[in-house]
Amino acid sequence: MYTESNGAVLDFGSLDNYQVNAVPTSESKYPWIARVIHSRSSYVPHMCTAACIDEAIFVTAARCIFNLKVNYTRVLYNSKFYDTLAFVVPSVPTKQAYDDIGFIVVRGKNTKSWQVINLFNGANRTDGAYQWFAKLDMSYGPMKYKVVGYAMRKWINKIRVPERHYDLSELDVVVNLEICNKILAKKKAKILFRVPCYHSCTAEEFEKNNAKCNRYHGVEGGALIDTISNKLVGIATWGINYDKYEVPVGFSVVNSENFFKDYRCAKLIRDDKGSLDVKGYYQSLCDD
Template identity: 60%
Template sequence: MLPVLVFTFIHLQMAAGSTDILESLNFISNPIMRNAKKPDLTFTFFPDLLNYQANAVPVTEAQHPWIARVVHSRTADVPHMCTAACIAEAIFITSSRCIHYLKVNHTTIIYMSKRFDALAFVIPSKPTKQAFDDIGFIVVEDDKSVKRDWPVIQLIDSVNRTDESFAWFSELVSYKYKVVGYAMEKGYEHIPSQTDQFNLTELNVVVSMELCPKILKFINKRRSGFAVPCYHSCTLQEHEKNNDRCYNYHGVEGGAVIANVMGYNKLMGVATWGPYVPNYELPVGFAVVNSENFFEDFRCATKIRDDNGLLITKGYYQTLCNSG
């Protein structure tokens, strides 16, 4: 008997018709252009988040019905791995780092108080340095015979990613932001346990391109760089004055960074990395949901979800996503 192959990841290859997903999301119709200038990340290291919060506000799933937990078990609610957000029927996104070492056939999404088995993971075929800008997709199994609602969060769609040095990001900093996700209380982050309590919390934050380059260079004078999108509980000026707000913190893998756009919450990105020092709370880096990788992978995840099983054996989706 032939060995059973367990499908884990799809490394999506660029395919013809790549603008279809942009049009389907009503994304700004101007073509995505690539500027030759790139940020210098030579001396930049993007460490893992420790999944804790300090002084964040407890909230309920009813307030954010699109939020979800990723656990690495098909039967238990532990171990908790990361936070995810539902952006379309049976499609969730999180930090690519979170799912990189998980097994699909062990992974469950807990969403709307129900359990959904993972069907496939999609991760970028063109990863960024230490996955600082990488978003992972989880497609879950869905019994089509059962009618159900899929509360989703809309993606922010007001700005194209026109370059790789994040010059376009300046158009997004004026919104009011918060980050939402499942976190443990500060003080337990260095005591890993499968029974850790991760509760849903949120925190008001500010986003900026200045936070990480200036604060992290100050913390570690030997390094420069970090010129990527980040959020923090306070502004750079407040941080320099040691304002009390700066001791608030929320940093979890896959944490949803949401913007208030004309009274509606829209998903700006997901938390992907963040440094840690004992005496300070530092900015958190996040991936914005407007990269070519993101939209190509979204198209791939949609194909997997919509596959009827007639054209391809269940679990083997690489060819499906490579097709035009």
């Protein structure tokens, strides 16, 4: 939790990688989806979801990779394991990583076919208060949202063992700038959340205890897509968990200057043909 200069209190918690009443789906429907595994010899432990956006480049929540070691991390993508070459963490991090996307560069760039999801390009950020996001429907046109990722069932997330089972699932969601603020600010006094979020129902439906609001999908690195354009809009990065009800999930939109700066860094690492043995070499490729 931290306090802004204007007195606003913000609290961006970690996602517990679970779903409630989400719809099972398959990798054949979403061939760009991937799992991040912290082992070079096993399918466990599963750490988070990732999305392939370019040859040998994946994006996920930065929080996921902060605790990983490159030498132990693999990406399971299209039924094949890829060893990690490098992580690219945010060059300009945000408080509690609520707006932070990390990149995973894997070995195997010469693979013949990479199934990727294109990035949303309907609007660039024009301010730090998300006014551009509030006007997105007017500037870009209608959008329909869905979140996709690997999740376990609720309550299983309380069992702290590496063998917990994660399945790929999806959920239709509502996205806007006020849904977190209207729902979470009432649950946590004096805390403001006017940032992009998604939920299975609107704030008005939540107030009326609509059954739709009992559905939930909150996983680190979960991919938020626009099903009309079939483009990646954002990556799930934070959430607050309650035992008795489900609340919105926060995400980072893949369109900031910092995001594209880090993306360029990931491509420089992928395309480099230099030495792999010098400490700090990859970092030097991305230094301004």
